[in-house]
Amino acid sequence: MSPTEVIEQKGAGLRKPEDLTLLHEVSVATAGISNLEMCIQCGSCGGSCPSAADMDHTPRMIFAMLRAGMKDEVLRSNTPWVCVSCYHCVVRCPQKVHIPDVMYALKGMAIDAKLYKDSNAPDFAQSFVDFVENYGRSFEFGLATRHYLKHYPLRLPGMTSMGFGMLTSNRMSITPKRIKKMDQLKAILDKAKTLELTNE
Amino acid sequence: MSNYIFYPGCSMEGSAKAYYDSLNAIKGSLGMNLQEIDDWNCCGATEYVGMNLVPAYSLIARNLALAANQAKGIDTVMAPCSACYLNLEKADYYMAERPTLGEKVNEALAAGGLHYDPGSIQIRHLLDVIINDIGLETVKSKVTNPLKGLRVAPYLGCMVPRPDYQHRWSDFEHPSELDDVLKALGAEVIDFPLKTNCCGGHMTQIGPETAYELIRRLVSSAEENKADIMVTVCPMCQMNLDAYQAETNRYFGTNFHMPIVFFTQLMALAFGKTPKEAGFGMELTSTKDALAQIGKDVPAPAAVKPGKKREGLPMPAPRLRKYAGGKVTSE
Numbered sequence: 362m363s364p365t366e367v368i369e370q371k372g373a374g375l376r377k378p379e380d381l382t383l384l385h386e387v388s389v390a391t392a393g394i395s396n397l398e399m400c401i402q403c404g405s406c407g408g409s410c411p412s413a414a415d416m417d418h419t420p421r422m423i424f425a426m427l428r429a430g431m432k433d434e435v436l437r438s439n440t441p442w443v444c445v446s447c448y449h450c451v452v453r454c455p456q457k458v459h460i461p462d463v464m465y466a467l468k469g470m471a472i473d474a475k476l477y478k479d480s481n482a483p484d485f486a487q488s489f490v491d492f493v494e495n496y497g498r499s500f501e502f503g504l505a506t507r508h509y510l511k512h513y514p515l516r517l518p519g520m521t522s523m524g525f526g527m528l529t530s531n532r533m534s535i536t537p538k539r540i541k542k543m544d545q546l547k548a549i550l551d552k553a554k555t556l557e558l559t560n561e
Numbered sequence: 562m563s564n565y566i567f568y569p570g571c572s573m574e575g576s577a578k579a580y581y582d583s584l585n586a587i588k589g590s591l592g593m594n595l596q597e598i599d600d601w602n603c604c605g606a607t608e609y610v611g612m613n614l615v616p617a618y619s620l621i622a623r624n625l626a627l628a629a630n631q632a633k634g635i636d637t638v639m640a641p642c643s644a645c646y647l648n649l650e651k652a653d654y655y656m657a658e659r660p661t662l663g664e665k666v667n668e669a670l671a672a673g674g675l676h677y678d679p680g681s682i683q684i685r686h687l688l689d690v691i692i693n694d695i696g697l698e699t700v701k702s703k704v705t706n707p708l709k710g711l712r713v714a715p716y717l718g719c720m721v722p723r724p725d726y727q728h729r730w731s732d733f734e735h736p737s738e739l740d741d742v743l744k745a746l747g748a749e750v751i752d753f754p755l756k757t758n759c760c761g762g763h764m765t766q767i768g769p770e771t772a773y774e775l776i777r778r779l780v781s782s783a784e785e786n787k788a789d790i791m792v793t794v795c796p797m798c799q800m801n802l803d804a805y806q807a808e809t810n811r812y813f814g815t816n817f818h819m820p821i822v823f824f825t826q827l828m829a830l831a832f833g834k835t836p837k838e839a840g841f842g843m844e845l846t847s848t849k850d851a852l853a854q855i856g857k858d859v860p861a862p863a864a865v866k867p868g869k870k871r872e873g874l875p876m877p878a879p880r881l882r883k884y885a886g887g888k889v890t891s892e
Contacts, residue, residue, distance in 0.1 A: 448723035553669035
């Protein structure tokens, strides 16, 4: 049976306009103009992706799922967390979809929706942000030790020679630095947290 | 002298100290006058943008606002770190492309008495400035110690040539700028097929197996192409390939030994600086054999003096936040 015949037999149910609420929600939550609606499902993104093999769904599949309104499945997926921000997909995408920025938006939505179960990646991001919000600078030593203690305690012994190497070669400080105008930065970030990106 | 507003970024004071030291060693020869952004803050790397969008862009834009205020006729802010460079450029570009983002960011900046109009300052990477402002002829004229016989793999990583909002680079995937600088130093530059492939980025922290595979691809390709050393423009790339190479070898049962340094370190050597001035000796994958190719020795790392009073603040008490099934709760 041809697709046209299927539609004729099964009736108007299949002709309903797509519900693109989710697609638009993600598009609005993405910095810049996402071009997400322009995806033609060619798969150049997944084919260019160095970490696609470790993803639950390739980017192409994620965009199809967004179009299909499969919010929970998308936000449970590890895909945005495995994205390495290499931008190969962006420069190869014929529709100029800002794929890594869409992935960043999906991470934020997954955290808000409490759907992504593996806490490793969100924890790392949160620890990084904690240091930045309290010192204005990132703090490699604190970040690495805190993260490894919590998520890879068994790997710590194997990592000590590297950590020791970083310390003895003066490449890692064991104390953080703080910027001078921390109050100013805090005021900016506190205000920013009250602001949501909306559709223009 | 060419004047630049300078955004070093956090790595330059830590894991990428060799980049900082070697840049300081060559900036005079290149006629670069660098004015550091006063009281700059972290760019958020690839972490903050995935947590909370408007604060993430406001964090970046504070640096742009400070830079524009400080500029006084200087038209460029220069960043040597790839992630810093891309974040600054991205904030500037998206604030203009998406005016609502620009408005929200400026609303936040106003709470700190700051404002930034996108487009008011150019954001450029160190390599771009060296190639297009200083020029290869100047670079060549400063070479007193050509790196003859040293086979180098030029490795840029991702975030400098891509996504390239302002069309500054010769190609997204196989740009020639780094090759050209290294050739000007007299080095033998191999045609490195993976020159803009990913080093794994933050996956060394959150999904090491993914990162180890990407590191393996890079170092094995450099070895296959008989490079003595890899040369990069990015602190993250240097850190992942240098510091995690031993872990990668352990994971795959391989025995790669491919040192990686910053391009400014080779520039400093070619300009006649000592390996110590060029920031050598801080790498964890030894550069001894590579430097021997050009008759140089690796200096011993400066010992941390016992009892030396440390700069900086006390180590913060651990305050692990709970990630309760998805929502990060504040204390």
